[in-house]
Amino acid sequence: MTDLFSPLSLRGLTLRNRTVVSPMCQYSAKDGLANDWHFAHLGRFALGGFGLVMVEATAVTAGGRISYGDLGLWNDAQIAPLRRISDFIKSQGAASGIQIAHAGRKASSPIWWRGSFNETEAEKAERGFAEWTPVAPTALKHAESNKMPAELDLAGIARLRDAFTATARRADQAGFDMVEIHAAHGYLLNQFLSPIANRRTDDYGGPPDGLMRFPLEVVEAVRAALPAHKPLFVRISSIDALPDGRTLDDSIVFAGELKRRGVDVIDCSSGGFDGAAVKPAPLYQVPYAAAIRNQADIRTMAVGMIAEPSDAAAIVDRGDADLVALGRGALDDPNWPVHAARTLKADQDYLLWPKQAGFAVKVKDRLLKR
Secondary structure, X not given: OOHHHOOXXXXXXXXOOOEEEOOOOOXXXXXXXXXXXXXXXXXXXXXXXXXXXXEEEEEOOXXXXXXXXXXXXXXXXXXXHHHHHHHHHHHOOOEEEEEEEOOHHHOOOOOOOOOOOOOOHHHHHHHOOOOOOOEEOOOOOOOOOOOOOEEOOHHHHHHHHHHHHHHHHHHHHOOOOEEEEEEOOOOHHHHHHOOOOOOOOOOOOOOHHXXXXXXXXXXXXXXXXXXXXXXXXXXXXXXXXOOOOOOHHHHHHHHHHHHHOOOOEEEEEOOOOOOOOOOOOOOOOHHHHHHHHHHHOOEEEEEOOOOOHHHHHHHHHHOOOOEEEEOHHHHHOOOHHHHHHHHHOOOOXXXXXXXXXHHHHHHHHHHHXX
């Protein structure tokens, strides 16, 4: 019997199983506000049996959005639409989570499926179009196609730390069971961590302690802002996959510092900087989760091209990670956990289905002798 469908307790939260929906940007908000698309998109995963459903990277400031279509939680008006989503997710037996983020020098980018700022004037008005000058630890572009960022001064760094803190408090008010801080994929906190993007010569740059300083300050502030019973995750890029970039050893050290500051789970991704030599393939990031879990002695979440139920079960059963997260796999099959439970013949077979559907599906399978 696999532990993939066993509960996991994190502080005061108990997840019904180890399957997680990764935060996935939808680029479908106006002025940062969640809408019916986000409700339907996220609600279906709770119906599908996931243990934890996480809302996409949600900006801590308007200028921290990747694009003008991103969700935000920088003001109180944005709480209620997210509360509606969180309440529904929890009503279906899943836990609700949110990833809070700032895009740094990758902000003010075009919506990815458009490829450029090609909106008509009518579309701009309808969708809340905006573009702006991003900020970063150092005035270096992410890539030639990105805007040149303004370098943050010390006052700006303090304001962003406070913005993460205020957003975490709003996330608590919105009823989320846990919060994840986004420190991966070449976004702001990853930019501070990496010498690829951080060329500062003050206390927020230079040696490893300086590179980690701002991300750790954010973590400390967010941990203090959240109730003690709510878990805190941090998503990291385990490797930059670039010459002179961060290595797995650097991430193991960072994970140890995060654990000392009350982080409960490290969400182990990779890459994010222009030109990174990351080649996605099945299970390609699982070794990072295993190494960080075992060497930093902290719970981890594996993510990245995990598709087969047997693979997900093996990750948990071998002790490579405590949680398994799906992104595109969940988009492809929002009912992945209930299907995986049937495939693996788990005790929760059919019990993960909503009561409105489980009996009918069970009868259907009996008739088809599945």
